[in-house]
Amino acid sequence: MTFASPPGASSKALQPDACPHCGGSGVLRMSDQRFRTCLDCLGQGHLPVFDPQPSLQELLHRQEDRVPLPPADGINAEAVSSGSR
Numbered sequence: 001m002t003f004a005s006p007p008g009a010s011s012k013a014l015q016p017d018a019c020p021h022c023g024g025s026g027v028l029r030m031s032d033q034r035f036r037t038c039l040d041c042l043g044q045g046h047l048p049v050f051d052p053q054p055s056l057q058e059l060l061h062r063q064e065d066r067v068p069l070p071p072a073d074g075i076n077a078e079a080v081s082s083g084s085r
Helices: 056-065
Strands: 027-029 035-037
Touching: none
Parallel strands: none
Antiparallel strands: 027 035
């Protein structure tokens, strides 16, 4: 089984821990003849480990710190767009 990380998942861990629900197989046994894909690990056999993301407050501060540059030609795009007519 190859370990492919989902988008946004950390690639730091070489061998991820096996999924505690399916035991690492990616398949759950429902009864003697019934099986289904483990929805906790999405059939991968291991739970993804995600990198921490910046908080909303940090993102808002970064956005406030950016100073908008004036247009080079002096034309305000908001005033001439079709949505403002």
